[in-house]
Amino acid sequence: MSEAKFKQIAQTIISRIVEGHYPPNSKLPPHRVLADELNTTPVTVAKAYKLLAEQNRVESFVGRGTFVCGESRLSQAIHVSEDESEFNFSILQPCLSYNIMALQDAFQKAAGHITPQLIGYAEYSGHQQHRQVGVQWAAQYGLSGGTTQNTLLTDGAQNALSLLIEALTKPGDTIAVESLTYPGILAIASLMRREVVGVEMDEHGMIPEALQQALQTARPKLVIVIPSHQNPTGINMPPERRESIARIIRDSQTWLIEDDIYGFLNPEPVPAICNWIPEQGFHVTSLSKAISPALRCGFIKVPESQISTINAHIRAGIWLSSPFNYEVAAELMSSGQAFELAKQQQLLAQQRQQIVREILQTETSSQQGYHVWLRLPQHWPQERFVLEASKRHLMVSSGSYFAVRQPTDHIRLSLMSINSEQRLREGLHQLKALMETNMTTEFPFQV
Missing domain, CATH: 3.90.1150.10 (Aspartate Aminotransferase, domain 1)
Structure with missing residues (x-):
């Protein structure tokens, strides 16, 4: 076959992807099946698949086949x-x-609090009074056990997820997530060369039995769950399911990241999964979804055994989040406006x-x-x-x-x-x- 033939087949496949005949994450036909359909040879189809893989349109896995890329960008x-x-x-x-008027007022008041200590470097991940903001915020919406010692400050929840994945896993390790999950998690995993396995969900969120099976077969080093108003499904995990997930994690050698940035949307506080497994769970929340993404105020409640490790990653990566932004957050918290x-x-x-x-x-x-x-x-x-x-x-x-x-x-x-x-x-x-x-x-x- 001519060189143009496999390129033509590749273009046909791209058209089918765009039209929706081959949805993202779906498996493409085997070489011989598509060759028979397009009146060509399996070798030519293999060359077309190889070209598409080089263009990051498809991914091939030995023994499993070729899949349309999920496009998690x-x-x-x-x-x-x-x-x-x-x-x-x-x-x-x-x-x-x-939220604009409240933010304008808080920024003006915070500006009046500027001192050399506030705008200088700080130990740990930030000033104690700012870590107290994270303790109060998370406690209001269902987290127990937070203190100014185990609550660390980050540049929002995305930064928290990134540094935790980097600190708790290494390239090639597997991370278990809900089968439908926030694409920011998939983007971090892709950039850091971590494998991702999806855990089946039902109307209550991640299924405990499916998680148990994933832990046995894929052996993930880390499980990430979004329990409140899950992104993208909107599922709100009830307390009984949260406790079941915690019990399975506790019986494993796996860390949990609980991405709970939508917990404030619950009409009544719902217990955090981390409440049952304080020494295996990292609770992540932020003010981005309730107040403003521009504040970049994120909080992680960290197991006592991991405080120094996560602090070291924060210091090496950003040193500390903006104390002024956290002073604004403290002003909103003390006034009750948050x-x-x-x-x-x-x-x-x-x-x-x-x-x-x-x-x-x-x-x-x-x-x-x-x-x-x-x-x-x-x-x-x-x-x-x-x-x-x-x-x-x-x-x-x-x-x-x-x-x-x-x-x-x-x-x-x-x-x-x-x-x-x-x-x-x-x-x-x-x-x-x-x-x-x-x-x-x-x-x-x-x-």
Whole structure:
């Protein structure tokens, strides 16, 4: 076969990926099957697969086959733009227009607290009064046992996840996550060359029996769970399930990272998984989702045996997070505004969940969460839907970015980054109209 033949086949496969015939994380046909379909040879198909692997479009595994890449890049999963004509349903953040006045006031008051000690270097991961902010915040939403000694400061939760994965694992180690998970975790694992295994979920979150099996077969060094308003499914893990997960972790040689940044959205505090396994669990939270991502205030409650190790990683990586930002957080905490802002966002999220149910005529897995995990109609491949939505300035997140080597027919809709209810309703009505459109007749695909 000519050299152009395998390139032509590679382009055919790319077109099928874009059209949704081969969804992200799905397995491609064996060489001989595709060769028979395209009237070529298995050798030519193998060359096409090799070319696609070099372009990072597919991944091949000995004995398992070739899979479409999951595309876990954050820049594709989460769209950040200052274009006011866009309806940004892709990014999870608080409805910031409600928090501006409180933040302005807190920044002004914090500026009056500036001393040489505040703006200089500090031991550990920051000043004691700022670590106390993390203790109070996490305790309010279900964590027990936090102190200013075992609570460390980071530049937000993403920084916390990154440094914990680096500190607790090494290249080639396996990390167990929920089968649908936050793409930031997948991005960190990919950059650090850690393997990821997905653990099956049900309506209550990660399934204990599936975790037990993963621990026995994949032997992960680390398990990461998002128990509250799980990203992307919106599932809220009940206390009984949390205790079951903790019991399985306790009987293993594995660390747990509990990514609990949405715990403040629970109507009543729910016990943290780490409460049952304080010497094996790392509890991560932050102020980004309740107050502002720009504060970069993240907190880790660390097992006593690991405090010096994690402190060393923080010091080597960033030395310390901005004390001034934490002074702002302390001001919000001491005035009580931090919890008032969190409550306001919780109530707003409830209202917006109701708006989604009203307009899209669908049930949602959460009554309080910032987002909806939305199943698309059968006639809409998710990648194609995301493409057509973006042409209409509707930015949504494909479910493929959250899947650990398993296909999904969902998209994730953030409900909070659009500041006005009127704009939210307008965007949802446009999404509904697009979902009801017959993709095949209205939008014939052009390669």
